[in-house]
Amino acid sequence: VWKEMKRLRVEQVVFCQEEAAGLQAVIAIHSTKLGPALGGCRMWTYASENDAVADAVRLARGMTYKSAFFGLPYGGGKAVIVGNPAADKSEDKFRALGRFIERLQGRYITGVDLGTTVRDMDWIRQETAYVTDTTGTIMATGDFTAEMTAYGVFLGMKASADYLLGSGDLAGRTVAVQGLGKVGYLLCGMLRDAGAQLVVADIDDARAEKAVKAYHARVVAPDAIYGENCDIFAPCALGGVLNDDTIPKLRCAIVAGAANNQLQEExxxxxxxxxxxxxxxxxxxxxxxxxxxxACELQGVSVPDMKRSVERIYGLLQKVYRYARQEGVPTWLAANLMAEEELQRP
Ligand code: NAI
Structure with a gap:
């Protein structure tokens, strides 16, 4: 673990075990340089201890970059609980994790992630205040989070079109959206309002049908979405969708979507x-x-100001593109380098 910690410059990994509660968890604190490590709690049936640690560390590092990139006063962290979210949850287990988080005295703040819910955060809240997404918070209404995520992706598409195609106006542009879940569906609404033509795919036929009815989208089979001739391809389902199989099929000018870790290998x-x-x-x-x-909610920012903060995505993305061009590096690396610069700032 230390070798990997050194390679990824991880500050601290906390192994948590409480036998009575059946808790086995790992809390990875990647960096607290810019503030408390912020990042949700994932619950998953990891095949091995190594897998759990590797996931926690990788996700924590991603959170450090994300916060640093946007100049948020937070570091990056992540907790992972080993177990099946459908079968192994209990109040005792989450309260036990809450006590471990409390012992870190604010170095790590948790929240909802894959496999955990608002109720689980309420259990953690019984033991510590270092938790977000509890009942009564704006984040607990997943709809607002999804809406702001979709809004950020929409603005990112406009910024990309502006940079590459000379105009951020999406009217008449064709956008292929993969995945019509919480984010993908809301994104389609914003694109439709902006006058874009939609091609969509989802493994759930009912969701695809809903987009046809509401937005006059054209539906294609899940495998066919990669090869659609379009201006923008928007992965909004799974990670790893940009890989050896799919990239040769792409017929788009821009890839801009919500899914995490889209590049199978960066x-x-x-x-x-x-x-x-x-x-x-x-x-x-x-x-x-x-x-x-x-971050806004933790700092007591009002909802209109939250929206304005999300709007920074437009300008910052264009900054990434300019940086990439100037330095002759790929865009994903340009973003990481910009985040690193924030982290190195004295
Ligand atoms: P979701 O679970 O609500 O929706 C995912 C959709 O993708 C579902 O409709 C599912 O049927 C569909 N899907 C799954 N496999 C597919 C495939 N092979 N082809 C086509 N469709 C497929 O998830 P949500 O919340 O909309 O998130 C979408 C992506 O955005 C995820 O990767 C998530 O990690 C990421 N994300 C979400 C945020 C949020 O606020 N919800 C925030 C940041 C990232």
Whole structure:
């Protein structure tokens, strides 16, 4: 673990075990340089201890970059609980984790992530105040988070079109949206209002049908969405969708979507897109709506000001593109370097 901690410059990894509560968890604090480490709690059936630690550390590092990139006064952290979210939850387990978080005295602030819910955060809240997304917070209404995430992605698309195609006006542009869940569906509404033509795909037929009815979208099979001739391809379902199989199929000018970790391998697949002349909007810049409003809520910012904070995505994404061009580096690396600069600031 230490070797990996050194490689990724991780501050602290906390192994948590409480036998009576059946808790086995890992809290990774990647960095507290800019403030308390902020990042949700994931629950998953990890195949091994190594997998759990690796996931916590990788996700915590991603949170450090995301916060630093936007100049938020937070560091990056993540907690992972080993277990099946559908079968292994209990109040005792989450309260036990809450006590571990309390012992960190504010170095780490948790929240909802894959496999955890507002109720779980309410249990943690019984033991510590270092938790977001509890009942009564704006973040607890997942709808607002999804709306702000979709809004950030929409603005990122406009910024990308402006940079590459010479206009941020999406009227008449074709956008292919993969995944019509909480974020993808709201995004389609914003695109439709802006006059864009929509091509959509979802493995759930009912969701695709809903987009046809509401937005006159054209539906294609899930596998066919990659090969659609479009201006923008928007991955809003799973990670790892930009890979050896899919990149050669792409017929878009821009990739800009909400999904986390879209590039299966950052270096190789980032370069592949670059060589094909496809502009890649780094995922964590585009989908930062959620973290931005979490940070705002922690600091007591009003809802209109939260929205304005999300709007910074437009200008910052263009800054990434300019930086990438000036330095001759891929866009994903430009974003990381900009985040690193924030972190190195004395
Ligand atoms: P969701 O679970 O509500 O929606 C995902 C949708 O993708 C579902 O409709 C599902 O049927 C569909 N899907 C799954 N596999 C597919 C495939 N192979 N082809 C086509 N469609 C497929 O998730 P949500 O909340 O909309 O998030 C979407 C993505 O954005 C995820 O990767 C998530 O990690 C990321 N994200 C979400 C945020 C949020 O605020 N909800 C914030 C930041 C990132």
């Amino acid at each position: 270096i190789r697949h980032g370069e592949d897109l670059e060589q094909r002349g496809i502009l890649y909007a780094p995922d964590y810049v585009l989908n930062a709506g959620g973290i931005i409003i979490t």
